[in-house]
Amino acid sequence: MSTLTETTRPLIDEAAIAGRIYLDGEWVTGGGGAVDSLAPATGEVIATVGLASPVDVARAAASAALAQKTWAATPAGERAAVLRRAGQLWEQHADEIAGWNIREVGAIPPFAGFALHVTAAECYEASALPTAPQGAVLSSSEPRLSLAQQVPVGVVGVISPFNVPLILGIRAVAPALALGNAVLLKPDPRTVMTGGVAMVRIFEEAGLPAGVLQLVPGGAEVGEAIVTDENVRVIAFTGSTRAGRIVGELAGRHLKRAHLELGGNSAFLVRADADVDQAVNLATWGSFLHQGQICMTVGRHIVHESLFDEYVAKLAAKADGLVVGDPAAGQVHMGPLIDEVQRDRVHTLVQDAVAQGATLAAGGTYDGLFYRPTVLANTPRHAAAYDDEVFGPVASVVSYATDDEAVELAADTHYGLSLGIVSRDALAALDLAQRIPTGIVHINDQTVNDEATAPFGGVGSSGTGSRHGGPEANIAAFTETRWITLRREPGHYPL
Template identity: 80%
Template sequence: THDTVEPATGTVLATVGLADASDVARAAERAERAQREWAALPHPRRAEVLRRAGQLWEEYAEEIVDWNVREVGSIPAFARFAVHTTAAECYEAAALPAHPLGQVLSSQEPRLSLSQRIPVGVVGVISPFNVPLILGIRAVAPALALGNAVLLKPDPRTVVTGGVAMVRIFEEAGLPGGLLQLLPGGAEIGAAIVEDPRVRVVAFTGSTGAGRAVGELAGRHLKRAHLELGGNSAFVVRHDADVNQAVNLASWGNYLNQGQICMSIGRHIVHESLFDSYVTQLAAKADAMVVGDPAAGQVHMGPVIDEAQRDRIHAWVLEAVDQGATLAAGGTYEDLFYRPTVVANPPRDATVYREEVFGPVVSVVSYSSDDEAVALAADTGYGLSLGIVTADALAGLELAQRIPTGIVHINDQTVNDEANAPFGGVRASGTGSRHGGAEADIEAFTETRWITLRRRPAQYPL
């Protein structure tokens, strides 16, 4: 068993059972059997379950929000957004069973030639702690809608929000037994899911390091792995930007969910003419933020997830200061409550600048020309999200075309999500858009089969 602990208070909220490798094997066997009957159902039946699930997320929103706030440490507004988006993901997925799942192809032979999309069978979904609802449902819902069964492994720190709630919703929505199997556990359970021969596709969201391990293991077993990984997103403030507006955008993109979002702004790249004013205003905004228990009152930020996360964040901040960076705001903590932090002018090789912090810490550097801004923004192994603030939106778009990322927001910050929009990164941020929209979901969770039909058997000159 494993205790689910409230990071804000240390209170044990629940005790959950952990899976072992034999549980994975049994779950995969049961899922494989259930999947065949599920895929054979008339498509309106599958759509009905997905629509009902969306309604249930809305019906039980406040109960699930409370778990999200207490188990994950999210502020209530962000927890409500997560539940809203989770319902929207189910509604979007409800349209997939009726989507055209093939094409009539041209053929040089006298035959009917077709391509058909068929379910892969059993899908493994491995989701992280930070936004467990959205980052689980965006694979679970379309995979089920397209006729698959799912083995779900949430992060063991957020099993109730990211696992139990999801299974209960789908049970109540009428999903037949065996199709959504909950397997709480650590990396060894994730590995068992990837290795099981009945699992044909794996959807993983998490760190780049863990994603590499999943991808390597999946490749060894000749399976597809859809990897949505880390980010160190750039936020470019051009010379013609309004500093007040840019700081407002940045504060949201920096500190929402304590910076524990893959799309969070990590690097602020600010024109030299605005740099001093920008740092001053951003630091003032950070200093004014209220940090505390999100279940006890209105705050801007809650706790980071655990001590290991906090200590890594703090070590990177201290390292940057030792290397000559200026600590403009924050850099302190009490228990798991880390103050929103602004690090100005860090060396380019400082860990806090080059890597994904996954906490409420941002770096700010200056540039003098658009070419330099492009070079700074692109000088990273990651490529998830990009924000650009400018009075000339077309100039911002031209700038964005030169910076490799999977997501771009002109005159907005980097943290955006909509159920029907393609989502994914490039480089070390993942294997591209595998979530959001019918095309991405169908590509992710089906196989393509070629079928031909002749009126009479063909004859060959042998």
């Protein structure tokens, strides 16, 4: 998984960062105090992390605004080198960082390894941004040179969630830095080591100047301080739709751009000509990977009536055969949910669905934070387990008779993130996809996919469109467009 050698010194010195936040290139005591980071699989304390206060945010934003000016003026090749070095460091320290990811987040080792691979790739892709074209020559009806120039926005606030903190933080942090911005990073307080400390240490070692990346973990009050601070010009938020609405409204009142990547309840449509075993293989991954704690997770399985019974039986058998346990203790297919609040919500949704008429084909039980992968058949469309984002390992399966009915079922949601369709006729599947509004479509694949080169984002309650992945999306997200004209002689106007 990594190129870490025995001579590579550890990236994270726990004693040096215990209970501290990162301001102006130094680990200092935060105004929000400190909190224990707990391993959800065991409940043990694995670290003590510092929390920021709104006062810390104001200090961080002001100093980041000053540091950003020098960073933006740094030659493009030097900024690119920092991003390339960061990518190398993610690979060199992969074992150490994966260990934090496994213990703190509850990720199984293969998924932790995948997250590190994508994180390094995001840095490598971002390293091409400083030297990418940053504008265009425009036509003009006047005798002048007319230009459009992309310039850094200044300070970017990045607010990332607990579930995949590496990927969901770096995909904003890396391009924002590469394009000459400074960043205030607020990871979820439950995953500060993985989503915050590791990222700061990587960029420290990569040579990023002090003040350009600041770490301000905290709760809602810290997030509000970031969104409202006058020095922060763009917000990149990944999280729940409920929280995203609050962030978007607050940003709008302060005339700031907010790039919102929110929740999902993705549909997985299985046509009559599909191979059931292949579809079930895809569905198992799409619904149960990382305990279903992924925004792209398959929530709604929409299966042709001729395949429905076989599909439910085989998906339930797959679910029953999955091993759930501590990913740090041995090989398992699924780890724990993040905390008791999330577990209890998932269980309530499952129980309510059964009470409303759904058939419990598999799962529906838990031990501690380990929730069994669950299959619900014929879930009523009005049941929250079908209609809302569960963010847990719960698959609701319903049937359809015609393509028109399948489209109606798949499109009947306020979310619009990812869509999967399985069919032997890929072009027919694409025709169906054109009728279902989502930001992402995968034909003959499940819904959970991520690449640093691909645009990522949703529509409707899933967010404000593609703002991550690929140079066009990143440049649009983290720069402003200036119009510049040059005349040989001053113009003359008839006044």
